[in-house]
Amino acid sequence: MGSTAALSERIREAGLRATRPRLAVYSALESLGGHRSADEVYDHIVLEDEPLSRASVYNALAALTSAGLVLNADAGPGRALYETATAWHHHAVCRLCGEVSDVDCSVGSKPCLSPGGEWGQIDEAQIIFRGVCTACLGRTGSVHH
Numbered sequence: 763m764g765s766t767a768a769l770s771e772r773i774r775e776a777g778l779r780a781t782r783p784r785l786a787v788y789s790a791l792e793s794l795g796g797h798r799s800a801d802e803v804y805d806h807i808v809l810e811d812e813p814l815s816r817a818s819v820y821n822a823l824a825a826l827t828s829a830g831l832v833l834n835a836d837a838g839p840g841r842a843l844y845e846t847a848t849a850w851h852h853h854a855v856c857r858l859c860g861e862v863s864d865v866d867c868s869v870g871s872k873p874c875l876s877p878g879g880e881w882g883q884i885d886e887a888q889i890i891f892r893g894v895c896t897a898c899l900g901r902t903g904s905v906h907h
């Protein structure tokens with residue numbers, strides 16, 4: 763958690779100007795926590811005194827993501843999620859409840875995987891693990907082989 767001053771400090775340290783939209787988006791992601799879609803961020807900001815346009819939210823997310831302050835977690839088709847980045851990590855998505863969980867990256871920095879053969883220059887590898895989460899396994903009470 764950070765005060766507005768601390769958040770704008772972090773934005774400046776990442777080499778960005780701490781504009782109001784960037785600050786609003788960054789602090790919304792901080793206070794929401796977890797993995798959030800651009801729409802969830804927008805819905806959160808709309809409740810504030812000086813709401814931003816949807817386009818400003820998208821632009822701010824893009825700027826924060828390329829500065830490395832926000833991680834774009836690709837959780838599958840139509841599910842671009844954002845979170846305030848701490849360490850590079852991967853995600854596991856439950857097929858039943860859709861819950862997105864963090865999975866530690868054994869390397870901890872990107873790119874942690876490279877494709878076989880020659881492709882070009884890789885700067886990031888996002889792994890999505892899919893299956894059934896512990897909670898859903900407990901709920902269905904099944905899967906004993």
Ligand SMILES: [Zn+2]
Pocket residue numbers: 856857858859860861894895896897898899
């Ligand atoms: Zn689940």
Ligand SMILES: [Zn+2]
Pocket residue numbers: 797835845851852853863864
């Ligand atoms: Zn995550």
